[in-house]
Amino acid sequence: MVETVVMGSDNQGGKGAAMGQYDCHVFVCTSGETCPEQGDVEKYVKVLRDGARQAGRQTEVRVNKAGCFSQCGHGPMMVVYPDNVWYSGVQESDLAEILSSHILGGRPVERLRYAPDVRGANKTDDIGKKAAPAAPAAPPEPKWTRVCAAGDVPANGMKEFPVDKVNVLIVNTGDAFVAFQALCPHEAVPLAAGICDGSVLTCLEHLWQFDLRTGAPMGDAQEGLTGYRLKEERGDLYIALEG
Numbered sequence: 468m469v470e471t472v473v474m475g476s477d478n479q480g481g482k483g484a485a486m487g488q489y490d491c492h493v494f495v496c497t498s499g500e501t502c503p504e505q506g507d508v509e510k511y512v513k514v515l516r517d518g519a520r521q522a523g524r525q526t527e528v529r530v531n532k533a534g535c536f537s538q539c540g541h542g543p544m545m546v547v548y549p550d551n552v553w554y555s556g557v558q559e560s561d562l563a564e565i566l567s568s569h570i571l572g573g574r575p576v577e578r579l580r581y582a583p584d585v586r587g588a589n590k591t592d593d594i595g596k597k598a599a600p601a602a603p604a605a606p607p608e609p610k611w612t613r614v615c616a617a618g619d620v621p622a623n624g625m626k627e628f629p630v631d632k633v634n635v636l637i638v639n640t641g642d643a644f645v646a647f648q649a650l651c652p653h654e655a656v657p658l659a660a661g662i663c664d665g666s667v668l669t670c671l672e673h674l675w676q677f678d679l680r681t682g683a684p685m686g687d688a689q690e691g692l693t694g695y696r697l698k699e700e701r702g703d704l705y706i707a708l709e710g
């Protein structure tokens with residue numbers, strides 16, 4: 468739960484009057500747009516609270532979680548009252564110095580002091596702007612392997628070839644070449660022994676039929692064919708077994 472606080476001192480100098488019930492009141496931005504992304508600010512609160520407790524100052528020092536300071540982009544940020552000293556870009560390694568020098572010792576850590584010369588909200592220009600999504604990576608180029616010469620498979624004909632220990636069926640539909648698994652999915656019968664009319668492939672073992680455009684089952688066939696990418700280049704046919 469964010470603890471709501473009222474910050475009203477304008478004293479930019481040294482120690483002012485005690486703020487309410489505490490000599491030193493520290494507010495750490497834990498719920499702004501950017502502070503929680505720029506540091507483990509929840510841990511900052513714990514470290515400072517533990518430090519005050521170990522120093523025996525828990526009754527005089529209060530460390531609170533706070534909402535957004537409207538200074539997004541300059542964090543992680545914290546404010547120490549009643550001194551009205553704002554710190555920006557605080558890293559976990561800075562906490563021990565802020566605790567010992569300022570919170571316990573009353574001497575602000577000047578190197579971390581936030582002084583933007585702009586009163587009120589002071590968010591950086593890129594706050595709220597979303598980075599353009601990265602273009603999707605191009606798919607990897609498949610490995611093309613030569614199968615045969617285009618003339619080795621006549622029009623409306625088909626032939627089985629071994630490619631990288633995988634047997635494939637090359638079919639010439641008359642106007643294109645297509646490639647499928649070499650065996651019928653029914654009973655592993657070689658499809659090259661079947662019939663091709665240019666649009667339908669028929670396995671003669673049990674008359675299962677397959678659409679040569681897609682490999683999809685037709686008629687009584689209950690399972691389709693696995694197809695492969697095929698291309699013709701300079702009179703030769705090349706197949707991609709993956710991708």
